[in-house]
Amino acid sequence: MTRALNFSAGPATLPEPVLRRAAAEMLDWNGSGMSVMEMSHRGKEFIAIHAQAEADLRELLTIPANYKVLFLQGGGLGQNACVPMNLLRGHAGADFINTGEWMKKTIKEAKNYCKVNVAATAEAGGFTSVPKFDSWKLDPNAAYVHICLNETIGGVEYHWTPDTGAVPLVADMSSNILSRPIDVSRYGLIYAGAQKNIGPSGLTIVIVREDLIGQAIPHTPSVFDYKQQADNDSMYNTPPTYAIYIAGLVFKHIKALGGLKAMEEHNRIKAAVLYDYLDATSFYSNPVAREDRSLMNVPFKLRDESLDEAFLKGAQGRGMVQLKGHRSVGGMRASIYNAMSVEGVQALVAYMKEFEASHG
Numbered sequence: 147m148t149r150a151l152n153f154s155a156g157p158a159t160l161p162e163p164v165l166r167r168a169a170a171e172m173l174d175w176n177g178s179g180m181s182v183m184e185m186s187h188r189g190k191e192f193i194a195i196h197a198q199a200e201a202d203l204r205e206l207l208t209i210p211a212n213y214k215v216l217f218l219q220g221g222g223l224g225q226n227a228c229v230p231m232n233l234l235r236g237h238a239g240a241d242f243i244n245t246g247e248w249m250k251k252t253i254k255e256a257k258n259y260c261k262v263n264v265a266a267t268a269e270a271g272g273f274t275s276v277p278k279f280d281s282w283k284l285d286p287n288a289a290y291v292h293i294c295l296n297e298t299i300g301g302v303e304y305h306w307t308p309d310t311g312a313v314p315l316v317a318d319m320s321s322n323i324l325s326r327p328i329d330v331s332r333y334g335l336i337y338a339g340a341q342k343n344i345g346p347s348g349l350t351i352v353i354v355r356e357d358l359i360g361q362a363i364p365h366t367p368s369v370f371d372y373k374q375q376a377d378n379d380s381m382y383n384t385p386p387t388y389a390i391y392i393a394g395l396v397f398k399h400i401k402a403l404g405g406l407k408a409m410e411e412h413n414r415i416k417a418a419v420l421y422d423y424l425d426a427t428s429f430y431s432n433p434v435a436r437e438d439r440s441l442m443n444v445p446f447k448l449r450d451e452s453l454d455e456a457f458l459k460g461a462q463g464r465g466m467v468q469l470k471g472h473r474s475v476g477g478m479r480a481s482i483y484n485a486m487s488v489e490g491v492q493a494l495v496a497y498m499k500e501f502e503a504s505h506g
């Protein structure tokens with residue numbers, strides 16, 4: 147068996163030891179005689195799996211006791227509706243920082259629920275940076291300020307935490323959660339689809355300060371009402387049980403590697419290998435402002451885009467897959483999440499150099 151070097155933006159590569167363990171436990175989890183997929187979510191086996199996954203996530207992110215951890219469904223985009231439904235709390239509107247494709251979707255969805263104030267936008271620069279905080283026109287009466295901590299398509303990441311004072315900060319961390327330590331207490335709510343650094347798609351994690359919930363707007367679907375889910379340990383309805391189990395294995399794996407500080411070190415090394423090369427060549431380029439470059443998603447273009455297809459074909463021949471950029475921006479994108487190895491990124495750069503030498 148040969149595993150591909152998978153640079154997909156998500157669903158994405160997962161740690162091989164996690165996949166091996168899941169394979170070994172597929173038919174019989176822990177002597178239960180059942181696959182985790184076959185278990186009742188209300189049985190003692192799955193309740194133990196769920197509780198352990200939550201405990202390990204709390205430990206990894208040092209989540210304060212006054213935050214609820216919810217294991218939901220509906221993906222990152224589902225949260226674009228759930229957040230206003232749950233967090234408006236009588237306010238007329240909320241603030242949004244437009245950093246690219248994912249925030250554009252967030253803004254569009256929020257317009258169904260409230261007054262949208264785009265407090266800052268990086269559109270003029272082609273979404274290649276995070277707007278400087280002193281340019282943000284925040285509304286002191288906003289229900290919350292919504293940001294995307296890592297724009298997966300544009301490869302733009304916040305390397306700082308905005309101070310929004312008394313107004314809760316909401317962050318879409320779908321593509322950089324668990325890639326480095328963050329201070330959860332600086333946020334009112336964090337959400338992430340699981341399919342990058344956490345596990346399979348189908349699981350959406352919400353971490354929310356408990357004083358912010360319990361005031362959902364009328365007609366909020368019960369399964370998307372944070373308070374109802376919190377009061378039922380995320381089991382108001384059947385949770386995505388198998389995805390939670392895999393996420394739990396990933397959390398244990400990250401803990402064994404040294405937690406989020408170790409992840410950050412590993413991710414900084416990988417990103418430097420790629421960005422250092424991109425900065426040293428004119429054959430490829432990355433448009434993002436240096437201080438806002440993503441550690442997880444590295445978009446790049448070939449100087450001559452007529453070579454794109456040959457580049458991708460050569461990569462495929464070397465077992466490197468999913469390097470094609472998002473259809474909205476073209477070019478290439480290497481997603482280098484936690485589970486991508488330093489050697490994997492080195493192999494990519496070696497191939498890029500080789501391609502440059504033969505086509506430059």
Ligand code: PMP
Pocket residue numbers: 155156220221222223224248294296297298299318319320321339
């Ligand atoms: N936000 C970000 C930052 C993402 O990268 C993605 C998916 N790539 C989404 C939201 C949408 O997530 P989903 O497909 O799980 O709804």
